Structure formats: C-alpha cells, structure tokens
Amino acid sequence: MMRGRMMNTKAQLMHIGGVAVELVRKAIKHLRLGVYPPHGRVRIAVPLRVHDEAARLMVLGKLDWIQRQQARIAARPRQTVRALVSGECHYFLGQPYRLEVICHSRKRGWVALHQSHLELHVPLGASTAQRERVLQLWYREQLTTLLPPLVEKWSTALGVQASEWRVKQMKTKWGTCNTRARRIWLSLELAKKPLHCVEYVLVHELAHLIERRHDARFKAVLDRHCPPWRAYRKELNATPLAHESWTC
Numbered sequence: 001m002m003r004g005r006m007m008n009t010k011a012q013l014m015h016i017g018g019v020a021v022e023l024v025r026k027a028i029k030h031l032r033l034g035v036y037p038p039h040g041r042v043r044i045a046v047p048l049r050v051h052d053e054a055a056r057l058m059v060l061g062k063l064d065w066i067q068r069q070q071a072r073i074a075a076r077p078r079q080t081v082r083a084l085v086s087g088e089c090h091y092f093l094g095q096p097y098r099l100e101v102i103c104h105s106r107k108r109g110w111v112a113l114h115q116s117h118l119e120l121h122v123p124l125g126a127s128t129a130q131r132e133r134v135l136q137l138w139y140r141e142q143l144t145t146l147l148p149p150l151v152e153k154w155s156t157a158l159g160v161q162a163s164e165w166r167v168k169q170m171k172t173k174w175g176t177c178n179t180r181a182r183r184i185w186l187s188l189e190l191a192k193k194p195l196h197c198v199e200y201v202l203v204h205e206l207a208h209l210i211e212r213r214h215d216a217r218f219k220a221v222l223d224r225h226c227p228p229w230r231a232y233r234k235e236l237n238a239t240p241l242a243h244e245s246w247t248c
C-alpha cells in the first residue's frame with residue numbers, strides 16, 4: 001500500500017443516501033472511496049477538477065459495498081487495552097505468552113523470552129507507558145534481527161531491491177511501500193504475528209516494486225511467490241488487533 005503525502009486538504013461533510021461522507025479534494029487522477037476503522041468512517045477523495053455530483057453518484061452506486069465494509073469493521077475482534085501486568089497474554093510471532101512483570105531497582109528495563117512466558121523487567125514503579133516502551137523496544141529488536149535475511153530472501157526471489165526498509169509504529173497498516181523512493185516500512189505490530197504472515201507482508205510490499213497497484217499483475221506476483229497469501233491476509237485481519245484494523 002502506498003500512502004501519499006499529507007496534503008493541505010479540507011474535508012467537507014456530505015450526507016449521501018443516508019450516509020455521512022467526508023469529501024476531500026486532492027490532486028489525484030481518480031475518485032477514491034474508502035471506509036475506515038474504528039467506526040466505519042466513509043471518505044471520498046475527489047480529483048480537483050471533478051464535480052461534487054460525480055462523487056455523490058459514486059457513493060450512491062456503492063452504498064451496498066459501504067454497508068458491507070462497515071459491518072465487517074464492526075465485527076472485527078479488538079484487543080482490549082493492556083495494563084502490562086502479570087498474567088496478561090501477549091503474542092510473539094503468533095505464539096501466546098503469559099506476561100510476568102518483574103520489578104527491580106535498576107534504571108533500564110528489558111525482556112526475557114521463555115518457553116511459555118515473557119518476562120518484562122522494569123524499574124520499580126514503572127508506569128504502563130514505561131512498560132509499554134520496554135516491550136515495544138524488545139519487539140522492535142526482534143523484528144530488526146529477524147527481517148534482514150527475509151528481506152534478502154524475498155528480494156532475490158522477486159528480483160527487486162528496496163532502497164531502504166524500516167520497522168515503524170504504524171496505526172492502520174501492516175506495511176507500506178513508497179514506490180518512487182523504493183522504501184518499505186513494516187509495522188512493528190508484525191512481531192506479534194506468525195512468521196508466514198510477516199513474510200507475506202514483506203512479499204506484498206516488495207511486489208509493489210514490480211506493480212504499484214493491487215491489480216491482476218500484482219496478484220499474479222503474489223500467487224507465484226506466496227500462493228496462500230489470501231489465507232495469510234485473512235489471518236492477519238482476523239486475529240485480535242492491537243490497534244483497530246489493518247490493511248496493507
């Protein structure tokens with residue numbers, strides 16, 4: 001998925017066929033309609049020269065689709081807010097681990113992975129936010145260690161090279177690919193997912209270096225290199241989510 005640069009746009013709220021729609025004008029070529037989590041917000045991006053009426057007609061023609069998307073978003077399981085205390089279940093590479101919080105008198109925190117539990121060592125009196133930082137840092141280290149051979153493997157398989165890749169904290173996407181800069185960002189949340197899902201997202205983003213859009217050519221690349229990708233995508237979006245919902 002590409003995410004365009006933030007533009008100076010002003011959203012306008014319209015009611016079309018009983019649906020509240022945010023309309024934004026952008027320097028794009030085609031109308032783009034989307035339904036977004038967490039509450040199924042509907043947004044249409046309209047090219048500068050296209051009249052509002054065209055946007056209205058597009059929304060009317062897609063009302064069924066909009067309702068289906070909103071129902072899907074509402075039905076998605078959500079991960080409850082974590083306090084990062086002992087006994088919680090936290091995931092690493094698709095496996096559940098019981099969290100054990102151990103307080104100590106040192107300044108820095110760290111994480112130790114055991115067979116069935118994850119030890120979170122934190123300074124005495126560490127807040128939830130501080131605990132979260134220690135855990136996130138650990139997830140980041142794990143992904144950063146795990147990814148280089150995978151990037152290498154899939155870049156070779158697909159015959160493409162990203163100029164740069166990074167692990168980022170992203171709220172709504174598993175990965176993004178800026179095709180012009182050939183830069184790939186992968187979500188930190190992937191550390192919680194099974195390895196085949198991590199690889200699928202990587203293949204997906206690398207495939208954008210071959211084809212920018214999610215068209216037949218793009219899907220053919222995925223079919224060839226990662227045949228079960230549809231099942232993996234489903235798996236990614238079905239498991240409890242740390243944030244609200246994801247696409248890639």
Ligand SMILES: [Zn+2]
Pocket residue numbers: 001002204208214248
């Ligand atoms: Zn994509």
